[in-house]
Amino acid sequence: MKVYKLFTPTNVGALALKNRIVMAPMTRCRAIGNIPNDLMATYYQQRASAGLIITEGTSPSPNGLGYARIPGIFTEAQVEGWKKVTNAVHKKGGKIVLQLMHTGRISHILNMGKGTHIIAPSAIKATGQMWTDAHKMQDYPMPKAMTTEDITSTQAEYVKAANNAIKAGFDGVELHGANGYLLEEFLSPATNVRTDQYDGNLENRCRFVLEVTAAVAAAIGKDKVGIRLSPYGVAGDMPNYPEIDATYDFLSKELNKLDIAYIHLVDHSAMGAPTVPIEMKELIRTNFKNTLIICGGYDKDSAEADLESELCDLVGFGRPFINNPDLVERLEQGQELSQNLKTDLFYSADAVGYIDYTPYKVPVLHLID
Numbered sequence: 001m002k003v004y005k006l007f008t009p010t011n012v013g014a015l016a017l018k019n020r021i022v023m024a025p026m027t028r029c030r031a032i033g034n035i036p037n038d039l040m041a042t043y044y045q046q047r048a049s050a051g052l053i054i055t056e057g058t059s060p061s062p063n064g065l066g067y068a069r070i071p072g073i074f075t076e077a078q079v080e081g082w083k084k085v086t087n088a089v090h091k092k093g094g095k096i097v098l099q100l101m102h103t104g105r106i107s108h109i110l111n112m113g114k115g116t117h118i119i120a121p122s123a124i125k126a127t128g129q130m131w132t133d134a135h136k137m138q139d140y141p142m143p144k145a146m147t148t149e150d151i152t153s154t155q156a157e158y159v160k161a162a163n164n165a166i167k168a169g170f171d172g173v174e175l176h177g178a179n180g181y182l183l184e185e186f187l188s189p190a191t192n193v194r195t196d197q198y199d200g201n202l203e204n205r206c207r208f209v210l211e212v213t214a215a216v217a218a219a220i221g222k223d224k225v226g227i228r229l230s231p232y233g234v235a236g237d238m239p240n241y242p243e244i245d246a247t248y249d250f251l252s253k254e255l256n257k258l259d260i261a262y263i264h265l266v267d268h269s270a271m272g273a274p275t276v277p278i279e280m281k282e283l284i285r286t287n288f289k290n291t292l293i294i295c296g297g298y299d300k301d302s303a304e305a306d307l308e309s310e311l312c313d314l315v316g317f318g319r320p321f322i323n324n325p326d327l328v329e330r331l332e333q334g335q336e337l338s339q340n341l342k343t344d345l346f347y348s349a350d351a352v353g354y355i356d357y358t359p360y361k362v363p364v365l366h367l368i369d
């Protein structure tokens with residue numbers, strides 16, 4: 001019988017994982033008041049057989065809470081709320097890291113608290129609309145270009161948030177450097193036209209991401225820090241640009257020098273985005289010596305193929321974890337996956353379409369006697 005690498009244990013930085021299946025970060029908008037709760041603890045506990053759970057995007061700052069009902073990690077109440085989640089997952093033998101997501105210009109003030117600002121490297125607004133609970137779909141607003149003080153204070157917020165994550169019992173943090181949010185906005189010349197040391201050339205455009213990564217690694221330990229990247233991704237109105245290969249070549253080499261635990265590469269071609277060229281995946285694989293996770297559109301066989309060819313060390317599954325809480329067991333035992341994915345309930349506010357997907361049931365045989 002074939003032995004699948006997918007189900008073998010491995011180490012990622014400081015973490016010993018029971019298998020190579022990662023539950024990808026997925027925003028689910030159940031954090032009423034931006035505070036994690038019992039419902040979320042149940043949801044994550046149901047999925048604790050993943051080798052590693054990466055939480056939904058969680059804001060390190062009141063300025064980064066751009067979506068409705070996403071959680072934060074900058075208040076005591078949020079830390080207490082997250083403790084319920086980490087305890088629930090650890091009780092089942094799972095490992096869980098917190099994704100730090102500052103939404104940057106992909107934010108709406110109607111979703112945010114008093115005294116907050118929508119900030120970005122430059123005052124360039126995204127084309128498109130986003131959901132607000134108060135007034136439904138709204139155009140993306142014009143962000144405020146970050147001042148030097150904003151840059152310093154935002155970096156400090158990331159550090160505080162990472163420390164809070166450890167206080168809340170997380171096994172580490174993942175910096176969200178993908179999908180058009182604040183960190184990626186610094187990387188791209190389409191969203192970063194600053195005239196200081198954070199733009200002008202690709203090294204400068206990588207500076208904020210590298211400074212945040214270094215500061216977070218210094219605070220909680222480099223072996224507890226990963227980063228998610230999405231070269232060639234278009235989410236959040238991020239167009240392609242001529243220096244994209246050179247940017248990620250430089251960035252991945254610099255991340256390697258920081259010796260963090262992992263890079264988590266996103267390929268959203270299965271969701272209609274452009275394909276990430278294989279050369280880009282191989283480039284990051286070559287430049288970065290620690291763990292590489294790749295995510296997007298995988299099934300058991302394609303995941304196993306990329307592990308066996310050593311293109312990556314772990315594989316992320318997103319949507320399959322939503323309607324298959326026992327995804328690992330189903331893949332391992334060759335059971336059918338649920339096809340009943342309720343996409344209209346991805347971002348709703350309650351238990352329906354969230355914790356009511358059931359584990360695999362052996363079909364009942366109706367014998368005729």
Ligand SMILES: Cc1cc2nc3c(=O)[nH]c(=O)nc-3n(C[C@H](O)[C@H](O)[C@H](O)COP(=O)(O)O)c2cc1C
Binds near residue numbers: 057270
């Ligand atoms: C409902 C939903 C919410 C998501 N939220 C996030 C998020 O908070 N952070 C993030 O990095 N990616 C997010 N993603 C992207 C997933 O992590 C993953 O990359 C994507 O679903 C592709 O993997 P899949 O084909 O296995 O679903 C989200 C995807 C979905 C479907």
